[in-house]
Amino acid sequence: MQAAPAAPLATPWAVELDDATVAFRLADARVYTAVERARLSVAHGEFVAIVGPTGCGKSTLLNVAAGLLKPAAGTVRIFNEPLTGLNRQAGYLFQADALFPWKTAVDNVAIGLEISGASRAEAHAAAQKWLTLVGLGAFAGRYPHMLSGGQRKRVALAQVLIRNPKILLMDEPFGPLDAQTRQIMGNLLLDLWTADRKAVLFVTHDLEEAIALADRVVIMSAGPQSRIIGDWRVPLPRPRDIFEIRLEKEFHTLHREIWSVLKDEVLKGYAQSTGETSAV
Amino acid sequence: MSKIRLLSLQLLVAVVMIGLWQLLTTVPIFGRLLLPPFFFSNPVDVGSQIVAWFSSGVIWKHLAITLWESILAFAIGSLGGVLFGFWFARQPTVAAVFDPYVKMANALPRVVLAPIFTLWLGLGIWSKVALGVTLVFFIVFFNVYQGVREVSGTVLANGRMLGMNERQLMRHVYWPSALSWMFSSLHTSVGFAVVGAVVGEYLGSAAGLGYLIQQAEGVFDVAGVFAGMFVLSAFVILIDLGVTVVERRLLVWRPDAAHQRV
Structure with missing residues (x-):
């Protein structure tokens, strides 16, 4: 390809x-x-x-x-x-856990767009899409501590990639x-x-x-x-x-x-x- | 141990204690009472005093005053603690300069301030609020200070790499971290707000649970003192239950809080 x-x-x-x-x-x-x-x-x-x-x-x-x-x-x-x-x-994916522990998975992913001025609804829709892409569509409402290590990495990946x-x-x-x-x-x-x-x-x-x-x-x-x-x-x-x-x-x-x-x-x-x- | 078994054992302790108390204050053993009623009253008198307070309704006014003082002390003390905690944590120079004075103020037993506050603010609720504030302030201050300083370096770097400016870091990283530390000390600070209010009332006031106890003591009404103590305990336990409910809602994201309380 x-x-x-x-x-x-x-x-x-x-x-x-x-x-x-x-x-x-x-x-x-x-x-x-x-x-x-x-x-x-x-x-x-x-x-x-x-x-x-x-x-x-x-x-x-x-x-x-x-x-x-x-x-x-x-x-x-x-x-x-x-x-x-x-x-x-650049987007940076850290070795250690770098998700915001006080935000749910979807909020963690949406934050990158929210701080650059996207509306909350817009950012959330995009975040939900990215969570689905990394296979965590059903886990949007979970907090990081409720996810496994691999799931947290997926959220982190979505968090970085959503900013393109x-x-x-x-x-x-x-x-x-x-x-x-x-x-x-x-x-x-x-x-x-x-x-x-x-x-x-x-x-x-x-x-x-x-x-x-x-x-x-x-x-x-x-x-x-x-x-x-x-x-x-x-x-x-x-x-x-x-x-x-x-x-x-x-x-x-x-x-x-x-x-x-x-x-x-x-x-x-x-x-x-x-x-x-x-x-x- | 099953729940019912635990509850019945807990009840048993209360029954035995109250039973012993009643027995020793009313039934002579070897010709004399082991607990003279003048000093120890007895459960029946204490109970009827409590019932009298509630049936006549006088107690509500005192409860309301104490509750109001506690709420004000907690709110003002927390606000000050959060503001100063944040400021000191973000300005290491300020923190270093004021460090000995903060330690000194915190080392002072706050009860000695009560007469000063009474002089300054009179016998009304504000002198009690001030005493509570001095207690609550330091607990919240130290926790917020710690919370801001102990933000994980990786999370902070992540915030920066995601494009947050200082203001956004404040809102999305420092603030939640500081709040989580503050909420973890919620039980202590709410407890101290009540302590400030009651001690203040005890030392000079015209209403409140502390006033009620102090009045009873002044006329050697031991039943009144004990009744006041029981009402006060129940009051604190109810407030503490409220705090637990609030805490459970606010700290859902914390692994320890969630595990402990599920």
Whole structure:
């Protein structure tokens, strides 16, 4: 399936990180460099997955693209415009629960439209439609605590997509879910994305998930001073079913190839994290 | 334990206590009464006093006064607590500057303020309201302050990414979070509003349940004191039931509230 041809634009890139370095000042005045000189571009309608060992600064990079963090050096461009403040073109799906616990599912989804000036009735109608799209049409009146983890993720997805952002940033969104629910959510995400291709930046630590979902897989080295050390194109055809695609031969070849690079970083990251904890 | 069994055991406790009370105040044991009626009255006298108050209707006026004072104290104290709690939580500098004074004011036993309020505001209801306000204010203030400061960072970031401006964050994130903390202390703050009203009345007034108790005590009418205490307890329990109903409606979204009370 081909993406609908967008209007000709000055740049093919939705997100461009140019030598972005992110540093934090620690309590003891030392400077911790989380990500060093990251260079990454995401095209219109492209699904890019970032994979790396725990603590490598994948989420940090995503927060930079969202405008939640300012890079210490380097530039961020969104549709060729330098990013100042929050990224208004982007929707962000968080790893942790980010729904408003005091709002029902339908209110949670409607809020994005309501705050941008839509009438309550209008926003609710649209929210109900989106809830149905993510398979929760019958759960509109439930509060988040009455929903399962997977259902909450569906609501969160609808909450983000209802605003029709041009860029979708996802921070290990299915991380807290069990394996089966993750796959179901992966397919749901692909279905929704195929209908209306947005640029997606998807952070995960699960290489299989990354290959199954993405057009490109980007690998980051173990932190600190983590860098982007690899960039693979995923040649698998779309539409994909992520239950099935794991059985393809190409999937395995690519997985083996990327894993040979990623493995060293994972072990390095693991050694560092255990070394650090024993030192504390 | 089944509901009926529990209820009958609870009733049994009341029957035994009242029975003992009646027995020890009226039947001499080894030639003397263990509980002299002058100090302890007896259940029959206390009961007939309560019946007399209700059948003559005098009690309603006093109940109404106490209720009105409690409502005013709760409303004014909550409003102040919410406003200041919000302001302090959003302005860390203000909070830091006023911190020692807030602690000092909160450390003060509020009863000592009653004479001052009587001097300033007279013997009417407002001196009682003021006392209740000083009690309610701090409970609501601390809870709202906490509620605003402990908003989850992820929920806040989510609000920002969904495009909320500061005013909308206030309305859709900070405000509900602060309210949920305030409502979780609703029982305490309503209770303190009643305490403020009754203590104020007791220390100097012309009407109210505290006044009734104080008057009875002044003429050594022990039955009157006990009767006043029982009416007061029933009054507080009824208010507390009302609060529970309100709470259940307002906090449906909270997992703990919903689970506890279903």
